[in-house]
Amino acid sequence: MTTHVKPAHLESSTPASTEPTSQASKSVTRIGRTYRFESAHHLPLLPEGHKCKNVHGHNYRVEVIVSGALDARGFVMDFAEIDAEILPLIRKVDHRLLNDVEGLENPTAEIIATWFLQRITGCQSVRVYENDDCWAEVKIA
């Protein structure tokens, strides 16, 4: 006669719990929103002959992430509140020569991401896409 012995890791005296785990209480909630703008720029610190030293344009995409505890509404932040902070910034850069905007005299994707991060309350990270393939991200350490 064959005796089947359950492997120790499958032995359990209590049924699987459907209660939240303690890991859930340690979790962080992040929300994000994406914005777009179109601008021209040139990168003055690049050497002569580099194509990006010349004025050219990009259809930029900005992804903003905010994190925090949930409030009484179950929100980290209302998406409309994020809009209220970011849309004025988007208006400052949309259809502009970015080099003319204060703080963006050398408007690399990295510096544009930092420019947004420094101006948004509670913002954890910003990712700026120059196109579908190239992006820079800056995060609060």
Ligand SMILES: Nc1nc2c(c(=O)[nH]1)N=C([C@H](O)[C@H](O)COP(=O)(O)OP(=O)(O)OP(=O)(O)O)CN2
């Ligand atoms: N680390 C970074 N590298 C580069 C940046 C930057 O911001 N951070 N920026 C540029 C230029 O803006 C350049 O225009 C980007 O060039 P490219 O990636 O080639 O994008 P294009 O839109 O010009 O794409 P094409 O396929 O060449 O038309 C360079 N490097």
